[in-house]
Amino acid sequence: MSRYVEPSTVNGRVLVTDVTVVDPLDGRRTPGQDVVVEGNRITSVTATGGPAEGAHVVEGRGRFVVPGLMDMHMHALNTPKDVDGTYALMLANGVVGFRQMSGNRALLKSRSQGTLPRPTGAPALRATAGDLLTPLNASTVEGAVRAVREQHRDGADFVKAGMTTRETFLAALQEANRLGIRLGGHLPADLDPREAARAGVWSIEHLGPGVTVFAAASSKESEVRAGNPTRKLPPIPRVKIPGADRLAMKLIKGMVTNPATSTSEGEAHAYELADGSYDQQKAEELAALFVEHTTWQCPTLIRVHTQQFGDSPEHTENPRRRYMAPEELRTWDKSVKKFSRLPDTTRNALHNHWAAQLRMTRTFADAGVPMVAGTDACGAAGIIPGFALHDEFDHLAEAGLDPLTILRMTTTEPARFLGEEGDFGRVAPGMAADLVLLDEDPLASHTALRAIAGVMRDGSWWSRSDLDAVVERIAAKPGAH
Template sequence: MSRYVEQPSVKGHVLLRDVIVVDPLDGRRTPGQDVVVEGGRITSVTATGSPATHAHVVEGRGRFVVPAFMDMHLHALNTPEDVDGSYALMLANGVVGFRQMSGNRALLESRSKGTLPQPTGAPALKATAGDLLTPLNASTVDGAVRAVQEQHRDGADFVKAGMTTRETFLAALGEANRLGIRLGGHLPADLDPREAARAGVWSIEHLGPGVTVFAAASSKEGEVRAAHATRKLPPIPKIKVPGADKLAMKLIKGMVTNPATGTSEEEAHAYELADGSYDQRKAEELAALFVEHSTWQCPTLIRVHTQQFGDSAVHTEDPRRRYMAPGELRAWDKSSKKFSKLPGATRDALHNHWAAQLRMTRTFADAGVPMVAGTDACGAAGIIPGFALHDEFDHLAEAGLDPLTILRMSTTEPARFLGEEGAFGRIAPGMPADLVLLDEDPLASHTGLRAIAGVMRDGSWWSRAELDAVLERVATHPGAH
């Protein structure tokens, strides 16, 4: 059950009649199609005219249908006892699956037992990590190796590096490779991204973060790295005592609301130095290396924008804040005030770095670096679950990515990223019945992806009117995180 999403009136055997099927794999639009669904799966895709015997009929009337969207960087299950509001916003925005970027043993056990919350219309948990690698569990090489072993034993799908050093990161990566579990996440400040790629890192989040990746595209790489080396790991307890885990997570939560609020003058200088010495040839060489080693990128541009423009009215006065839980908004506002107190030169450096992030994203896309779309929603200041994926689409377009690439980054590429190529992300017989009906052509402009006329999740259909009712319920009793 859900506080916000009512049981759909259309489910089971459904005929979506007379639609234009969009295939993200090759960009084909096939008009005049009937999509038949039964038992949560697509059973046929044929020319319009299929008999509607015993089927609920949804009239497409020539609208566009695409596979529903995946958010490949999310933290919804940081609050597993209260996911209903976030899940409802995701459904209303066509988001039907996600990669959970922070977990723990209890979460992994709950998933194994099938006891994770599943309110009506809930998205699918496609993959989850265990505990983040931080100084709490990975302050030494031995600790990092042991943490990877424990997560592998507990059934994590991947390991996420959160706050590590070059030494502990590479030790964890080596052990992950030995065990056959993927490792991705944040690159430490003292690690060359080329070394991480050659060592087999699975994914790099947030284009770094920091200037780690951008240093490799600088004509003054040594100077940038020396300036960035001043960045220190936060003061997280390294000794396991009763309550240490909870204390560490509380500290981490406070920091991740907006890490940019802790930007030092030295770090700001590193941004300026990297941006002022950008070398396109080196950027393209880095991109080619990522292609060679299949080093995935999840840019989360919406996340870096909310960080680097932390006190901008675009975020602090976003009307969609009305969907967020009051406690969440208080944390966001506290973070915004802290950001506004940074020195003007530091804020300028953060603002100016945005152009470099867009340029790097475009360079990676042009080179064919594998990329997926993600938002870092659920805990990060200014990011509204569900809606944020469409914000991410806007920023990817701002970087210069074409509509088909953007569509792929949230449909077929997540399937390939997770090792499930061909299992979801297309509209074909046998595929999951997770669809979005659009009023506008998503290949003419990425903005068509937000023109949602209806969403099908696991064979159940919610019309635009029903989705608007969901949003109204969330706004009346704000509960998203």
């Protein structure tokens, strides 16, 4: 059950009639189609006019249907006992699945036992990592290798590098490749992204993060790298004492709310140097290397924007904050105050770096670098689950990506990314019954993805009025994280 989402009365056999089916794979619009769902699968997509006996009918005339949207960088299950508000906001925004970017042994065990919370309308957990690789479990090569082996044993879908060094990152990556488990995440400051790509890294998150990817596109690369300091964590207990893991994760959580609040003068200078010495040819060579090695990118532009403009009214006065749990907002507001105390020169460097991030995203897209859409929602300051994916679409469009590319990044590309092309990502027989009905054409503008007439999740249908009621219940009792 859910505090916010009422059970659907439209399920079983459902017919979406006379709708235009949009196929993100090839960009085709096919008007006049009947989409039939039985249970949790699409059973047929045919020309309008078939029998409707025994089916709930959803009117699709003048509308467009696309596969349900995927957020490929989230932390919803950081609070597994209180995901209801987050999941409800996702449903209301057409987000039907996600990749969990931070897990643990208990989460993996709960998933294998089928005991993860699943309130009404919950999205599909498409993949999850185990514990982040940090100095807590990967401070040495031996520790990093052991952590990868443990996650492989415990059933993680991939390993996420959080805070590592070049040495521990590459050791973990080598072991992951040996075991056949994917590894992606944050590149350490002292690692060349070209080296990571050639070594077989699965995905790079947040365009780095930091300056490491941008150094590779600089005419002063060696100088940028030399001036880019490796961040140091707060002291983490090395001795196993009761509660040490929880203490360490609390310290890490305080940093990840907005990592930009800890930007040093050295890092700020590295941003300025990299951005001022940008070399388009080197950027294109880097992109070609990522294409060659199928090095996926999840830019999370909304995340880097909320970091680098941490005290902007756009984020601090966002009216959608009313959906967030009060304790979450208190954490966010503390980070805003910390950000506002940064030196003006540091904040200017962060602001100015935004243009470089948009340019790099466009360069990757133009080169055909494989990319998926993600938000880093749940724990990151200023990011509202569900709504944030549409904010991400706005920023991708700002970077110059066309509507079809954006649609692919949240539908067919996540399926390819996870190796599940036969399960979701298209409106076709046999695919998951996860659909979004739109009042506007998503191939004409990415903003059409906001014009949601209704959402089908796992074969159950919620109309626009149903979804509006969900959002109002959350506003009345904020509980998203």
